[in-house]
Amino acid sequence: MGRRDLLAVRDSRFSRDSLVVAGVMRWFLRAARPLPWRGRGRSGYAGLVSEAMLQQTQVGRVVDRYRAFLLRFPSVRVMAAAREQSVLAMWSGLGYYRRARLLHAAARLVVSEFGGRVPRTVSSLLRLPGVGRYSAASIASLVYGKREPLVDGNVLRVLARLDARSGRTGDPGLVRWAWSRSRELVSLVEPASAAGVLNEGLMELGAVVCTPRNPRCSACPVSSHCRALELGRTGSIPASRQAPVRKRVHHHAIVVWRDGRVLLEQRPASGMWSRLWQVPTVEAGRVLGVAELGRRLARGGDGVGLGVGHGLSLRKCDRFVHQTTHRHVTFHVFLGKVGGSVGSAGSHPGGRVWRSWDQACRLPMSSAQRRVLEVAQTDA
Ligand code: SF4
Numbered sequence: 551m552g553r554r555d556l557l558a559v560r561d562s563r564f565s566r567d568s569l570v571v572a573g574v575m576r577w578f579l580r581a582a583r584p585l586p587w588r589g590r591g592r593s594g595y596a597g598l599v600s601e602a603m604l605q606q607t608q609v610g611r612v613v614d615r616y617r618a619f620l621l622r623f624p625s626v627r628v629m630a631a632a633r634e635q636s637v638l639a640m641w642s643g644l645g646y647y648r649r650a651r652l653l654h655a656a657a658r659l660v661v662s663e664f665g666g667r668v669p670r671t672v673s674s675l676l677r678l679p680g681v682g683r684y685s686a687a688s689i690a691s692l693v694y695g696k697r698e699p700l701v702d703g704n705v706l707r708v709l710a711r712l713d714a715r716s717g718r719t720g721d722p723g724l725v726r727w728a729w730s731r732s733r734e735l736v737s738l739v740e741p742a743s744a745a746g747v748l749n750e751g752l753m754e755l756g757a758v759v760c761t762p763r764n765p766r767c768s769a770c771p772v773s774s775h776c777r778a779l780e781l782g783r784t785g786s787i788p789a790s791r792q793a794p795v796r797k798r799v800h801h802h803a804i805v806v807w808r809d810g811r812v813l814l815e816q817r818p819a820s821g822m823w824s825r826l827w828q829v830p831t832v833e834a835g836r837v838l839g840v841a842e843l844g845r846r847l848a849r850g851g852d853g854v855g856l857g858v859g860h861g862l863s864l865r866k867c868d869r870f871v872h873q874t875t876h877r878h879v880t881f882h883v884f885l886g887k888v889g890g891s892v893g894s895a896g897s898h899p900g901g902r903v904w905r906s907w908d909q910a911c912r913l914p915m916s917s918a919q920r921r922v923l924e925v926a927q928t929d930a
Pocket of ligand 1: 711712759773774
């Protein structure tokens with residue numbers, strides 16, 4: 551990037567909009583962070599991967615994962631041919647595993663329906679599992695240079711502040727307005743193939759300058775056109791969305807080590823963290839004491855199937871909270887000791903297995919369950 555011709559805008563009257571467009575693009579070409587999915591040689595496949603990873607995960611956590619993922623699955627064909635468990639294992643730590651499953655399904659569709667080439671238009675991209683309006687517009691404009699509007703949370707905030715537009719983040723009316731505003735701005739970019747520079751510039755501006763709290767207006771390239779700044783309303787535009795009400799649940803995680811191996815089971819095929827691995831875990835709406843936990847385990851309740859028949863003894867060693875979008879999960883970590891043998895006859899779909907630490911680390915597991923293992927290893 552860095553070409554002067556990208557800075558041209560269609561509106562020769564130099565309206566406020568055209569000055570905003572030019573200001574954002576010029577700033578982005580100068581100040582863009584050197585992220586691994588940016589720059590020359592960006593492919594549709596890399597765009598699919600980065601879009602999937604960046605949904606609901608911060609850039610800093612994605613960078614290393616993205617590189618490792620592309621080393622393991624360097625092309626859409628390689629990923630399409632891989633087993634789902636291998637894809638999930640490479641996703642470990644990023645959370646929201648549904649995204650990995652959808653990405654895998656998208657890769658398979660690209661191979662089966664599009665000859666192994668990621669489609670270039672928004673309408674075709676929308677046929678891929680997990681690709682919504684935002685991701686489709688992002689790949690079409692940033693990777694393939696299509697003139698497409700693009701709105702994510704960062705863009706919405708910048709546009710709302712520039713125009714001092716009232717509304718709550720996530721309000722459908724405000725979102726509709728932002729898409730239409732983005733369409734107006736992107737129509738001013740010349741040549742059309744540079745539309746991605748404006749889109750990515752607005753996203754970058756929202757990520758590093760026009761942040762939700764305490765925007766750095768003194769460093770903003772378009773501050774002279776910002777109505778929220780003029781009105782002293784940068785702190786209240788857009789109004790924050792109402793905090794979600796999270797259901798409170800308690801997960802009692804039982805870590806059983808034997809001969810350097812840990813007992814693991816696979817979660818059911820549906821629901822939260824589906825098909826990921828974990829230590830035997832009893833879920834409840836309240837905290838269970840050791841005695842009650844022992845009784846539930848003895849009954850094989852919650853599919854754990856560890857019981858008094860195995861001479862199980864439990865010692866609580868830690869507790870921590872893990873928040874998901876809809877749940878406030880308190881993890882209660884127990885160290886368990888068993889006398890008899892514990893085979894794979896549990897009622898969990900994948901049964902239970904003994905695995906070494908290294909093997910456990912390679913299995914797809916939620917970050918909360920990884921933390922359980924780390925806590926227990928320290929305390930063992
Ligand atoms: Fe955001 Fe401040 Fe720039 Fe306005 S001047 S767009 S509030 S950073």
